[in-house]
Amino acid sequence: MNQAPVQGAQVVSRIAGLLRMVGRKPEGSSLVELVRDSRLTRPTVHRLLTSLAAEGLLDHDAHTGKWVLGPEILLMGSVAAARFPLEDIARPSLRRLAEETGESAFFSVRRGGEAVCLLREEGSFPVRSFVLHEGVRFPLGVASAGTAIMAFLPDNEQAELLADWAAHAGTFAASHSAAVVRQNLEETRQSGYSVNPGLVLEGSWGMGAAVFDQRGRPAWALSLTGIEPRFRGERQEVLGRLLMEEAHRISSLLQRPQGRA
Numbered sequence: 001m002n003q004a005p006v007q008g009a010q011v012v013s014r015i016a017g018l019l020r021m022v023g024r025k026p027e028g029s030s031l032v033e034l035v036r037d038s039r040l041t042r043p044t045v046h047r048l049l050t051s052l053a054a055e056g057l058l059d060h061d062a063h064t065g066k067w068v069l070g071p072e073i074l075l076m077g078s079v080a081a082a083r084f085p086l087e088d089i090a091r092p093s094l095r096r097l098a099e100e101t102g103e104s105a106f107f108s109v110r111r112g113g114e115a116v117c118l119l120r121e122e123g124s125f126p127v128r129s130f131v132l133h134e135g136v137r138f139p140l141g142v143a144s145a146g147t148a149i150m151a152f153l154p155d156n157e158q159a160e161l162l163a164d165w166a167a168h169a170g171t172f173a174a175s176h177s178a179a180v181v182r183q184n185l186e187e188t189r190q191s192g193y194s195v196n197p198g199l200v201l202e203g204s205w206g207m208g209a210a211v212f213d214q215r216g217r218p219a220w221a222l223s224l225t226g227i228e229p230r231f232r233g234e235r236q237e238v239l240g241r242l243l244m245e246e247a248h249r250i251s252s253l254l255q256r257p258q259g260r261a
Contacts, residue, residue: 011048014040018048019069022058023135028066086220087119089253093222093246094121101239103226108145108208110219113161113168114138115146125226141165141181142172144196144208145221151188152210152218158185175199193240198228205231207239209247214255222247 021037022029029037035045049067052058056072090107097105102125108115114137140150140161150158161168165178176199188194196206208223222243231239 014038014044015048015052018045018052019057019073020137022067023069023073024137026068026133026135028061028064028068030066034067090119090220090222090250091121093250094119097121097222097224097242097246098123100242101224103224103230103239106145106223106225107211108149108221108223110140110149110221111137113140115140115143115149115221117145123226125230138200139169139172141185142169142176143200143223144194144206144225145223146208147181147184147188147194147196148208148210148221148223149218151185151194152212172200191240192244195231195236195240197231203228207231207236207243209240209243211247211254212251220250220254222250 017038018034021034031042031046031049034049035042038045040048049058049060053060053067053070056070059068059070060066061068086107086109094105094107097103098121101123103123105121105123106117107119108117110116117134117136120134138146140146140153150161162178162182165181166173169176169181180199184194184196192209194206194208196208198205200206204225205228206223206225208221210218211220211222213219224239224243
């Protein structure tokens with residue numbers, strides 16, 4: 001006998017989705033944006049947002065009209081950080097990369113079919129790319145971190161993502177065709193690091209290297225972003241080597257009992 005959908009599970013899924021959407025932008029998101037992105041009705045979105053605000057999980061900025069993450073999220077994050085000491089493990093590598101290259105360095109985590117930026121360390125070079133910052137999500141296979149992670153997933157998981165690539169890539173599908181992504185994945189497997197030649201934003205390049213968990217699966221990624229001229233020629237090989245060295249260092253730390261994440 002078929003069971004009816006669990007209403008409570010549907011509500012939880014909608015709430016989680018809205019929290020993720022709001023968390024993507026430090027400046028917050030408007031009701032119109034959240035209705036569009038969630039594909040829910042305006043009354044439903046407004047009701048859920050209001051309920052989340054009442055619990056302290058969201059705030060409504062009266063000046064901008066946007067919804068932003070609330071204080072309860074900060075408290076939860078502080079508790080989670082004690083269990084997942086990723087900042088303590090990854091921050092030194094980010095600092096070394098930023099200091100040695102002058103580019104901005106990032107640490108991202110795989111969450112389902114996405115790569116989510118967790119940490120950032122600004123480089124000293126005065127011209128920067130602002131495509132990536134904490135909380136930004138890209139589909140796996142899009143941008144350098146997501147490409148580095150996807151390239152080392154098992155073949156069947158890659159095939160599953162590529163089978164319905166347009167739906168998976170969403171708004172990035174136009175600049176990241178399945179053929180382009182397949183080529184990027186192959187090149188990443190061969191070199192050990194990924195290169196995003198301005199596919200997300202013209203002139204903004206990125207490079208990434210996967211970080212592996214105790215099972216040898218790509219669960220995180222280090223990446224560097226900057227302007228195109230600084231990611232060309234021999235320097236690309238230098239940046240790739242530095243990324244892989246730091247990625248290997250973090251993988252080793254995370255694979256120790258005290259570095260579990």
